[in-house]
Amino acid sequence: MQTRNDIWDCHTHIFGPYADHPLPPDAVYRPPEAPFAALRALHRSLGITHGVLVQGACYGEDHDAVLTALDTTEGAYRGVALISPDVDEDHLRRMHARGIRGIRLGLMSHLGGKPDAGRMVAQLERIRPYGWHALVHGEVGDVVEALDVLLPQGVPLVIDHMARVEASRGVDYPAFAALERCLAMPNVWIKLSGADRITGGAAPYEAALPIARRQLAAAPERAIWGTDWPHPNIAYPVPDEAGLLAWIRRVCADVFANEAGADAVLRHNPSRLYA
Numbered sequence: 013m014q015t016r017n018d019i020w021d022c023h024t025h026i027f028g029p030y031a032d033h034p035l036p037p038d039a040v041y042r043p044p045e046a047p048f049a050a051l052r053a054l055h056r057s058l059g060i061t062h063g064v065l066v067q068g069a070c071y072g073e074d075h076d077a078v079l080t081a082l083d084t085t086e087g088a089y090r091g092v093a094l095i096s097p098d099v100d101e102d103h104l105r106r107m108h109a110r111g112i113r114g115i116r117l118g119l120m121s122h123l124g125g126k127p128d129a130g131r132m133v134a135q136l137e138r139i140r141p142y143g144w145h146a147l148v149h150g151e152v153g154d155v156v157e158a159l160d161v162l163l164p165q166g167v168p169l170v171i172d173h174m175a176r177v178e179a180s181r182g183v184d185y186p187a188f189a190a191l192e193r194c195l196a197m198p199n200v201w202i203k204l205s206g207a208d209r210i211t212g213g214a215a216p217y218e219a220a221l222p223i224a225r226r227q228l229a230a231a232p233e234r235a236i237w238g239t240d241w242p243h244p245n246i247a248y249p250v251p252d253e254a255g256l257l258a259w260i261r262r263v264c265a266d267v268f269a270n271e272a273g274a275d276a277v278l279r280h281n282p283s284r285l286y287a
Contacts (some may be wrong), residue, residue, distance in 0.1 A: 020062040020282035023238025033071040033077035039070040046242035048081035066092040082111035098132035119150025138164040173206030179219035194200040195230035213248025224263040
């Protein structure tokens with residue numbers, strides 16, 4: 013049940029405990045343990061009531077850690093999976109029943125590289141009957157290119173981490189304009205996360221503010237936010253999650269000049285997407 017004080021963190025990962033949920037031998041990266049219990053403690057300290065567990069690429073299609081965690085939350089948390097086009101239908105049904113509501117399409121080279129268009133379309137065909145969304149994670153040029161293929165498939169598309177734009181480039185260049193045109197589409201969402209990633213970790217991420225303002229203004233009813241805890245694969249100090257929550261509240265206040273923006277991004281929008 014949603015309440016007026018709900019806050020959603022729509023991008024987190026969990027790793028381990030490795031005694032229970034070990035990484036495969038061929039994991040594309042090997043992060044430190046970051047178990048669900050630690051995430052829940054963080055969320056309680058910040059007043060965050062709901063979350064989304066995004067399957068880490070290091071686990072591949074072994075979703076045991078995520079599904080085990082979801083089983084304990086009575087629907088307060090949802091999950092985003094990694095699937096192959098030939099995934100078993102019964103497996104999809106079971107994942108849906110346990111709280112999976114989307115898949116992630118990874119276009120980043122360090123997470124396995126860009127899949128071909130046919131594979132991505134086949135993945136969307138598998139999830140369409142469940143009403144899931146596809147989380148598109150890549151740099152802005154690759155994201156726009158992928159959306160050209162994915163938009164006709166009739167599946168909600170969520171652009172991850174503000175399309176990994178470089179904050180230093182600002183907002184006045186062709187790829188950003190193309191991204192804004194995509195955000196005008198009724199089934200394209202934006203995740204206002206990764207402020208640290210697009211600024212090279214330069215807290216308090218002032219350079220990311222113009223990016224987020226423009227993206228939020230382009231899709232105010234389809235914008236969500238996440239911490240990206242525990243911040244894997246970074247080469248700078250780990251961001252402070254309280255600071256990230258303050259950052260998104262500032263973005264919302266700048267665009268809306270009232271509490272409506274924060275209510276939309278932190279509560280209303282994610283509660284629709286992750287119903």
